Amino acid sequence: MAFIKQESEDIKIVEVFSVKQEDTEEQTDLMALKEENEELKEIDEKNQHERHDFIAIEKSIRTVTNSVQKTESNSDLTCHQCGKSFTLKGNLNEHMKIHTGDKPFTCQQCGKSFVKKGSLKAHMNIHTGVKPFKCQKCGKSFVRKGNLKDHMNIHAEEKPFTCDRCGFGFxxxxxxxxxxxxxxxxxxxxxxxxxxxxxxxxxxxxxxxxxxxTEKKYICSLCGDAFLQAGNLNSHMRIHTGEKPFKKRVNKT
Known part of the structure; x- marks a missing residue:
């Protein structure tokens, strides 16, 4: 009977050892998995940073490229004589005629030439009598817009409507x-x-x-009357002196 008991205890010890060994192996596997996940996470974060840096660099390169292209484009449409820039090549070509002296648009009636077609068209109004620019205040018309603008300065200070009671103008x-x-x-x-x-x-x-x-500081020394202005006192003094500076003219026939 003692032999059987000993065997039973040995089996129990083996079983306990086996269970503890299995738990240790499972924990080891979990630790390894955790370390692997952390490594993957670090790699993923590193890739994200690298991807962000790449996008930032790519955006910076694109900005510099656009700036260079814009500068080159503006340089192509800049007058090399006076530095004036244009958005359209046609406008630059039109502008260059000022420097070259080229006036291709000539009036058939008087022979005067112009750089721009619009200038010739405005000039033709002189010959045709057309005055398209009309003053809205007085109705006067002008050949050129600049003439109308100069004319409007007349009305700027003009006050044609006068109050019949106090004389104020509007x-x-x-x-x-x-x-x-x-x-x-x-x-x-x-x-x-x-x-x-x-x-x-x-x-x-x-x-x-x-x-x-207001203080009346101009006082007549003869009668004591006081006046605001010296001119009024001088006029008053003629009463005492009998002076008559304004004589009526007599027409001799």
Missing amino acids: KYQESLNNHKRRIHSGEDTFICRQCGESFTCKVKLYSHITLHT
């Missing part, structure tokens, strides 16, 4: 109408608070108020 009739409604709503509506004198518009009232606020 560029447009509507502006004059608004002025009358806003300023001249009634007769003598603007009253001086110091003396009670009334006026038909603010401008006249403001001009009058200066008489009260």
